[in-house]
Amino acid sequence: MNKDGSGVINEILPRKNHISRKVPRIKGAGSRGERLEQIVASNIDNLVIISSCKNPKFNNRLIDRLLVCAESSHVNSVIVINKTDLDIENNRAGWIELYRKIGYNVIETSVVNNEGIDKLRDALNTKVNLIWGQSGVGKSSLLNSIYRELNFKVGEISENTSKGKHTTVTSILKNVGKGTFIIDTPGIRELDPYGVRQEDLGHYFKDFVPFIHDCKFNTCTHNHEPGCNVINAVREKLISEERYHGYLNLLETIEDDMNF
Secondary structure, eight states, X not given: OOTTSOOOOOOOOOOSOEEEEEOOOOTTSXXXXXXXXXXXXXXXXXEEEEXXXXXXXXXXXXXXXXXXXXXXXXXXXXXXXXXXXXXTTOTTHHHHHHHHHHTOEEEEOXXXXXXXXXXXXXXXXXXXXXXXXXXXXXXXXXXXXXXXXXXXXXXXXXXXTOOBOOOOOSOEEEEEETTEEEEEOOOOSOOOBSSOOHHHHGGGSTTTHHHHTTSXXXXXXXXXXXXXXXXXXXXXXXXXXXXXXXXXXXXXXXXXXXXX
């Protein structure tokens, strides 16, 4: 540290992984040249994906895109479904069953009812944790309930859009003790994974993997190709139709790496 408070980079250490996305589209800008890589964080142990049951509504499509970011970077994922106190109808049950069946750790939480707080604390313990999700899903409230000293600002839900208002404007790394680190990020409303090719996307959907190697073509995109075993698995209800439609939606947004 220099006397004026500035720092000096003495060495750049290798990183074991990083989470990134395409730079969000700029309204009114051209489609080319705007989708560069935006690195969110590196050397991550857990990508903690937080969604809410309501206010804002549960967003499985965004969860699946975040899971692709994690899988493509070899980062463990933890799915947190928050605000369970608002889900009186228990609409979350089917999603929890689906993601757990695929093999993900799903934690149900409610700050109001103090539900799942200890389970989430255990999942974060001694790890470097990137916390990601939409604005308003309760990221800051959850972290404040586990680590009282953080005192993150808690936002509100817009009455007009039912979406969260941004309270975190930049990524913040906090050491909360015992080798546990929290990276709090600004809420997101759109996400396109960076550097994923069309023929590789299916490998980042864990429920597709058992069927991929029996496709007729090794470059199969599981969209229209004859002899696609993934499509057969969807027809036989071995793969969730909703997950598959989310996959097709993401496939349409992917350009080959040569276009970057």
